[in-house]
Amino acid sequence: MVAALPMLNLERILRDDRLLRAITGLNCKAFENLLPDFNEAYQQSRSNPEVVRKRAPGGGRKATLRTSRDKLFYILLYCKCYPTFDLMSVLFDFDRSCAWDWVHGLLPVLEQALGHKQVLPERKVRSIEEFLERFPDVKAVIFDGTERPVQRPKDPDKQKEHYSGKKKRHTRKHITGSTRKKRVILLTKARGGRIHDKRQLDEEDIVGNIPDDVAVEGDLGFQGLQNEFDNVHLPHKKPKGKELSEQQKQENREFSRQRVACEHAHAGMKRYRSVTDVYRNRVPDFDDRLMLNAAGLWNLYLDAA
Secondary structure, eight states: OOOOOOOOOHHHHHHOHHHHHHHHSOOHHHHHHHHHHHHHHHHHHHTOTTSOOSSOTTOSSOOSSOSHHHHHHHHHHHHHHOOOHHHHHHHHTSOHHHHHHHHHHHHHHHHHHHHHTTOSOBSOOOOHHHHHHHOTTOOEEEEEEEEEEBOOOSSHHHHHHHEETTTTEEEEEEEEEEOTTSOEEEEOOOEETTSOHHHHHHHHTOGGGSOTTSEEEOOGGGTTGGGTOTTEEOOOOOOTTSOOOHHHHHHHHHHHHHHHHHHHHHHHHTTSGGGTSOBOOOSTTHHHHHHHHHHHHHHHHHHHO
16 A cells, blocks of 8 residues: 655744745745735735636635645745646645646736735836836846747747747747846846847837936847947957957956846746746746746845845
8 A cells, every 4th residue: 555645744844944945935034024915915816806706705615725824835836846737736635627726826816915015027117217216226237138948839930939049949038137236127028039139128128218327237149239328338249350358358357247146136036946947838928927926036035135
């Protein structure tokens, strides 16, 4: 006879700071800080008049995830570890379809809770006034692209759209804008990996709505942007057939020391395996929502540090 797998001891995990970080990406302080906003967002989602219910709230069989703490732990575990729905169904002792329903039902709730905490990055900046109102203390924005692998599409047109020549595989790409304090404040929509970094940034029309006194920094993937805006700073590009001068090499090293904050921000988001493992979900743009929540959770972690 096969022994039953013991259920997750949530109380023990919530008392162990190291274990909680390993499973959810948040320490105990950040988890408890997020819990009231998550509970409020969940109650609002249940009272939404647009949702057609088959029975009154509280009716039917008692849910496995009964408390808001259980639900928050569940969705954070999914974002951090990105297990299959089959594994989630085993860990929490319910059907695979329930595992799917809980993830797709709770991720918007998590996003709303992170919005209440004001840690989500902006998806679009429509004016200089809006930027100044949202980020009054920001003096520099560091742009960089980040890609996550996806399964090879069957459609030939989608294969071409998602194939990244840089990564030599099919990917989805975001452009992030980070501060010197490693906080992600801007995040574009996910696009196929074929699109160039500068083209994606141009089509989002973000840089033009950043004030002139705010420095915009990027790598050579945004080459040409410095010719369009005076506040754009890029490293020196090696001339064809020539070498950079020692002064230019030194300036590039200093510039890299400043820009490394965006790499740290990407590493912080990519602690969540839901945005680094090969994407396997079928719901359209669900990967974009996962990346948005990962950025918000990283910003929340910075606030609680």
